[in-house]
Amino acid sequence: MKRITPVLVVPALEAVLPLWEALGFARVAEVPHGDALGFAILARGKVELMYQSEASVREDVPQAFAGPVALGAAMVFVQVEDLDAITAALPAGTDVLVARRTTFYGSTECIVRDAAGHVIPFAQFPAEG
Numbered sequence: 001m002k003r004i005t006p007v008l009v010v011p012a013l014e015a016v017l018p019l020w021e022a023l024g025f026a027r028v029a030e031v032p033h034g035d036a037l038g039f040a041i042l043a044r045g046k047v048e049l050m051y052q053s054e055a056s057v058r059e060d061v062p063q064a065f066a067g068p069v070a071l072g073a074a075m076v077f078v079q080v081e082d083l084d085a086i087t088a089a090l091p092a093g094t095d096v097l098v099a100r101r102t103t104f105y106g107s108t109e110c111i112v113r114d115a116a117g118h119v120i121p122f123a124q125f126p127a128e129g
Helices: 013-022 054-060 083-089
Strands: 007-010 026-033 036-044 047-053 095-102 108-113 119-124
Touching: 007 013, 007 054, 013 026, 013 036, 013 047, 026 054, 036 054, 047 054, 083 095, 083 108, 083 119
Parallel strands: 007 047
Antiparallel strands: 026 036, 036 047, 095 108, 108 119
């Protein structure tokens, strides 16, 4: 294996893009679906994230909605170098679930929810000495 990139399924991509764009991600690929976006790849350096609309998935892989577990919201853990810079860049109106906490595994985190319901912990670990 070479890489794992989450593909988050959402009702509409347009609602979730402002969060990532405020954090410095750029759209490196887009695929329209009807009058809206059906798929987008977002990247910042070597970090990549993908979103696909429910309508696009239903057309492309309808079996994804027929399994034993409903296709739905996910949690995406993002390790960052500067948590203060991330929290300062969050757009107004971001649903912040936890403004700041220190975890039992040593990270300092801010946890947000995107417009589609995905929970995103941003975690900074102490610098290694």
